[in-house]
Amino acid sequence: MLLLYLILIIVLSAILTFYRVIKGPSIPDRIVAMNSIGVMFLLVLVLFSYYFERKFIIDVALVFGVFIFIDVLIMAKYLKKSEKG
Amino acid sequence: MKKKLFIFIPTLALWFVFAGRVNIQVFLLGTIVCTIISLILADNIFRLVQMKYGTKKFFIKIYYILLVVSTYIYDVIISAVRVSRHAFEIKPSFSPRVVSIKTTHINKNSVAILVNFITLTQGALAMDFDNLNENYYIHWIDVHSDYEAEIKKTLISKHEYLVAKIFD
Amino acid sequence: MINLINILMQIIAYVFLITGIFFVLSTAVAMIRFPDLYTRLHAGSKCLMAGSISVLMGCLVLEGINLNSLKLIVIIIFLLVTNSVAIHVIASFANNHKIKSKTITKNDIED
Structure with missing residues (x-):
């Protein structure tokens, strides 16, 4: 039962971080905030596999971690190209 | 040849970790996928690294x-x-x-x-x-x-x- | 006797989990309160990494020696490498496009 409250605190902190996505003055602020929200939901996925006792959710979390990294690199490269030309 | 073998063994080990069981079907499919990866990527990864040390120094570097x-x-x-x-x-x-x-x-x-x-x-x-x-x-x-x-x-x-x- | 060891492992795992969740909550507070882009990058790299490593270590104690624990070790090493690369990419992008910060007290880069 303690595990459910710990999951709720992580979801609360993800909602608090979403304030920076809306208000951030420049574009790199928004990228950093979206990166943090992605890692927080990866932790939620790992804790779900112990709360529901289904062990295959760890595989979903492993693939989700790859997508966060590719996401940030593509956004940074697109910005660098659009500023130049 | 040493470079291709050096890529092939870690990717096959990682394939067995992701699959979760050791089997003949898993081994055959893993061999095909890892061979394609090691043929494509072996020259690009080790382009800047000079491999001039022997096998005894290799274990010291892992430490x-x-x-x-x-x-x-x-x-x-x-x-x-x-x-x-x-x-x-x-x-x-x-x-x-x-x-x-x-x-x-x-x-x-x-x-x-x-x-x-x-x-x-x-x-x-x-x-x-x-x-x-x-x-x-x-x-x-x-x-x-x-x-x-x-x-x-x-x-x-x-x-x-x-x-x-x-x-x- | 076995029961006592089992309870002790549960206590260690929950201490790791609560420590990690404190770091994750402090990341969210720091994202709102810090005044500058570069100081927000400090919060987004260090606090988030310490929190996620601590939560995954707690799950690893809760699991025991198993094949699922090997996947958790792969996740830890992968996050440790990729997040530091991503933060450095954003910092060097912001530096190249002359995003200045107002709170720096001493600067060595001449302009």
Whole structure:
């Protein structure tokens, strides 16, 4: 039962971080905030596999971690190209 | 041939970890996929690394890689305590400054490793690397005086000594 | 006797989990309160990494020696490498496009 409250605190902190996505003055602020929200939901996925006792959710979390990294690199490269030309 | 075998064995081991069971079907499919990966990527990965040392030095370098990873895990927890203490203060008391530090590295690979991993050490963030003068530009978060900056410069040179053990 | 060891492992695992969740909560507070881009990058790299490593270590104690624990070790090493690369990419992008910060007290880069 303690595990459910710990999951709720992580979801609360993800909602608090979403304030920076809306208000951030420049574009790199928004990228950093979206990166943090992605890692927080990866932790939620790992804790779900112990709360529901289904062990295959760890595989979903492993693939989700790859997508966060590719996401940030593509956004940074697109910005660098659009500023130049 | 040694380069292709060096890629083939770790990817096959990682394939068995992801699959979860050792089987003849898993082994056949894994062999096909890992052969394609090692044929495509083997020349690009080892383009900059000179493999001139023998097999006995190879095990010593694995020991140093484990030492560096455990050092960074120990170091990131200490630095996270200091940053999270600033977050809960009523009036945050940091004083950021940008400092340039000259390197002692010769090899380009160790420079590339240290620039990316300096983010995890205590209160430092690498902003850029100057190729002409060979110095980093580092953004500190809580350095209040010049005496405190000298202590932290020696702490970074300790990390430089560990990283230089891998690629020399 | 076995029961006592089992309870002790549970206590160690929950201490790791609560420590990690404190770091994750402090990341969210620091994202709102810090005044500058570069100081937000400090919070987004160090506090988040310490929190996620601590939560995954707690799950690893809760699991025991198993094949699922090997996947958790792969996740830890993968996050440790990729997040530091991503933060350095954003910092060097912001430096090249002259995003200045107002709170720097001493600067070595001439302009």
